[in-house]
Amino acid sequence: MAAVADTLLQLSGVGKRFGGLAALSDVALHIQRGEIYGLIGPNGAGKTTLFNVVTGLYQLDAGTFTFDGIAYSHCKPHVLAEAGIARTFQNIRLFANMSALENVMVGRHLRTRTGIWGALTRNAAARAEERAITQRARELLRYVGIERPHQTLAKHLPYGEQRRLEIARALATDPKLLALDEPAAGMNATETESLKALLQTIRASGITVLLIEHDVKLIMGLCDRMAVLDYGKKIAEGVPEEVRQNPAVIAAYLGGEAA
């Protein structure tokens, strides 16, 4: 495929087992810098497992994965976050009893340095950093379109805004790769449309997006390339149009015989 220098994330031969169940086996894929890459598959196909492997929540059993030219294995999630992979969760995992603003401010933790001394003395450097954190957090909240008072507790935001808040929090870590686990789940058509616009804006700002989604219309209209997982194996990869016509994909979704 294209020049290796342009590959942001590369998986080869990735496997993950839970006891006797092979959640992922021999998965290979590569994501180019600046693209929106879709990951689809029936329920239980291993999409979220793949996410968890890439973000360090699970350790892989086989294979390697390389991010931005560096190989990672057995890394803690915070190391991968620092490397530039940020994620959202399928079941929203916000810091429910913190305000929307604070949620995003936590995302800045990684890129800021104030320690105990700065916190206690509130010296000039600490104050400046705190101001910068707050300012960036506010910008991001506006960027994703949360117009409610920023002091609202995360759990009191309406569902669609909670999803967007998760995206804002992930963006606050200055990621190179933004991994979204079913961001449109439970959204209505209007909300999905705005989400699509947001994702395009994010991509235009130079951030690569990895997207798990069930909304086929959204993913077909949005992704540059996509892969299909079924029973932990990659059964198809390519531009949406190719994938749509791939007989193995049709079989996986409709349960027919592979032609």
Place this chain on the structure above:
Amino acid sequence: MNGWRSAHESENKNQATENTEITEKTGAISVASVFSVANSFPRMKFNHKSKLLLAVLAIVLLALPFATDALLGRGWVRIADFALLYIMLALGLNIVVGYAGLLDLGYVAFFAVGAYCYALLGSPQFGLHLPFWIVLPLGALLACVFGVLLGAPTLRLRGDYLAIVTLGFGEIIRIFLNNLNAPANITNGPQGISMIDPIRIGGFSLGGTHELFGFTIPSVHLHYYLFLGCTLLVVFVSLRLEDSRIGRAWMAIREDEVAAEAMGINTRNIKLFAFAMGATFGGAAGGLFAGFQGFVSPESFGLTESVMILCMVVLGGMGNISGVVLGGVLLVLLPEALRNGAGPVQQALFGKTLIDPESLRMLMFGLALIVVMLVRPAGLWPSMQRRRELTADDGVALQEQDTVYGSSR
């Protein structure tokens, strides 16, 4: 991105900017709120009021030992001293339990470490009489080390499991202190260590009565002022940490550890730091306790003490400094008031003491806890966010409205 901004923009935006102003002001003036009385309010409006409040509070706190002494007797000044010690302990535990959400049932162990450090290095036990200003920080530091030692193996544990391990740790320390009198006598075992040096700052001993500025100030009063100073320092440190990058990381871990980790927080370090910080406060309070009491023995550091401190945090309002202070005051004063009051009241009513005041005290205490948990589950003085959580009908209503009207809202 423009797609997100719809017709309701202007209205909401006004709200948002208003909010911005309030928080920015609050951030700027927070230095003034040493006692966090005004912490839960937008201080912009209450600034003059809160300054006045602080001044009144300062006078009350300064005059308290003399007033108590005159009205209730010296014993109550001593109780006030203990209240301050317990407030320090409760604030230390609040960092671990209230901020970072790590349930620690062995917190008294750090109190014990600080107290025994002072007792061993400042008593005839080993003939060492190191000065206060060395022994106290050393005790705090040692407790801090123990905090990390306890924290390290429990990093993977959460909730109940963490509580059980910390409970075990607390007991281990107590049993160690109880048994370290043989083969080599280190802690003097169950007899404890007595004749501990009084707290001495320079040539000024807090152990005796002094004449200062024309006042006669007895030892308990002097301790009161020292403890008050230390408590204010602990409050200050807690306030500063709460509203900082580290404080936010603690709360993120409390709310959702997996998400916190995925957002790039090194949960191991941040949790260890919470343990260390809480333990340091505990150790410092322990040193003050040893110097004040002049005597330490393992039985002062049992599980009941840990539970008591935890009760102060939970009852007062987890995560809210004012609440924790209130919890500490109430849980020290109320049992004492009951102990002193129950006997005479029964005498007056029935002509004899029907129920032993000591058992009545525990009974009332238990009842009070149950009532508080039923009526105010988030504590007597919950943190702003927990309060919002409980009175959040508007938030819920908005959410329902959203569900009904979808995005056309």
